[in-house]
Amino acid sequence: MLKIDILALLNKYSADKHQLDAKTAIRSSLQSLQPLITSIEGQAILSETEYQSHINTLRQCHSALLQIKQQFNDYREDQQTLKTSLGRLETQIETKQSQLDKEESELGKLVQLVAKRTEEIEKLRTDRERVFANKDPETEDKRLRDALEQAQISQTSVQRQLDNAEHMLNQLLDKQLHVTEQVTIVQGTLNTQEDSFKLILATSDFADEIDFTNARLPIDERNAFRQQQQHIDYALKQAQSLLDATQKTLADKQANPLTVDDRETLTQQQSQAQDEFNKRIESIGAISQRLKDNEDKKTTKQAQLDAITIQKDKLQVWQQLHKLIGSSDGKKFRTFAQGLTFDLMVTHANTQLQKMSDRYLLARDDNSPLELNVIDNYQGGEIRSTKNLSGGEGFIISLALALGLSQMASQNIRVDSLFLDEGFGTLDEESLDIALDTLTNLQQEGKLIGVISHVQALKDRILTQIKVEKLSGGFSRISGQGCHKVVSEKIS
DSSP states (O other): OHHHHHHHHHHHTOOOGGGHHHHHHHHHHHHHTHHHHHHHHHTOOOOHHHHHHHHHHHHHHHHHHHHHHHHHHHHHHHHHHHHHHHHHHHHHHHHHHHHHHHHHHHHHHHHHHHHHHHHHHHHHHHHHHHHSSSSOHHHHHHHHHHHHHHHHHHHHHHHHHHHHHHHHHHHHHHHHHHHHHHHHHHHHHHHHHHHHHHHHHHHSSOSSHHHHHHTSOOHHHHHHHHHHHHHHHHHHHHHHHHHHHHHHHHHHHHHSOSOOOOHHHHHHHHHHHHHHHHHHHHHHHHHHHHHHHHHHHHHHHHHHHHHHHHHHHHHHHHHHHHHHHOSTTOHHHHHHHHHHHHHHHHHHHHHHHHHHOSSEEEEEOSSSTTOEEEEEGGGTSEEEEGGGOOHHHHHHHHHHHHHHHHHHHTTTSOOOEEEEESOGGGOOHHHHHHHHHHHHHHHHTTOEEEEEOOOHHHHHHOOSOEEEEEOGGGOEEEEETTOOOOOOOOOO
16 A cells, blocks of 8 residues: 555656656665565564665655655646746737738738829829920929928918917907906996895985995995906006007008018028027037036046045044044053043042132143142132142142042052151241141041141141251251160270
8 A cells, every 4th residue: 555655646746757767766666665565464573674774765755755746846837837928928929910910901001002192193293294394393393492481481470470469469358358247247236236225225224325325334445445446447448558559569560571681681691590500509519528527527526535435434443543542652541541540639639628728629631631720719610720829829739639649549558657848938827727737637647747847837836846956067966856866886
């Protein structure tokens, strides 16, 4: 049964003669499956090797059948496509046959027309010989053609004038008719309104027309209606005047032709016009060439602009890198890195500065990232340069920066001592008090503060002192707490 089923599928998809090799391979494979079929029918058990071999053969047959099925489906699709194309070609053949029949019919008509025209030409040749017996036909033909051309020119000119005059006349007549109709309508309306007015007046509460007149519309509305009537009358007069002028113009044009020049003059004018026309054509050609050159230049310019745009896009990347990290020497990046540390130092310095005075605040200079400006809160937040600070202000700012820098260093290393060398002599009394209060607070925090100065106010406020006294011979002597004299021993 297995063999019969495979052969049935093989016959089902056997539609292409190019599949003979695949079919032959499948049939030969089926011959090798005979032991499997015999074992299945006899219900005998095969060995695993034989069983696996038959399974592989069946898989190959299955793959070959799937390939044949796919080829069969492709063949069937191609056959359907060919049928569709064949139907389309048959339709086109029928259409072409119809066109051919129609053209053959028209060809027959043309043959009949040619025969008819030939007879007419023969008749015309006979008539010409009878009319132009001893005359030169070419001379007569030229004379008649010139006369006909002149007549046609005159006819065209007069016809154009007549058409213009008739057009204007028709417009005026239409306008006159329209105005007349409006007048008729207005007159009819007026008569109707008079009759209606009399009837309504008889049934109204008005005693007479005078009583109605006293109760009629205001003068402005009556004037508006009167102006409308005057406008209609004026339009009617204008139309009549325009009609009379048009009729007069038409009579003048008919009495006086457009031109009285002879043929030679008109020929010269035509030649001049033709020369002018040729010049204009040449000028147009030159302008067209200039326009083409301009378009070529525009194309070249656009290509250059596109190249510039591409270069700008490439440059944008480098500009962005330059903006972020600076040039190749690393100066901008170093400035940026130093600015971070500088900002931290300014923050610590402002913290110390607030403890000394609420007047000043340090800020980085926008133009020079590593330089300082001072914000003076007592002057409305005025930004001042450090160059115009007084001695006392500069000392306070310097002290705040020194304290801020020491606080930064104390994050990794403990800094418990601070020595100030001079600078107090330039301070005014208020600045001196601020500086000493700040140093006192630092001392209370456990820091050792050393001040080197000759200012008497400092001597009075600092209890622990080490004095330096100048002696003769270039020697000096120090005295104070913790100081004692060192006796040198003589070496024998």
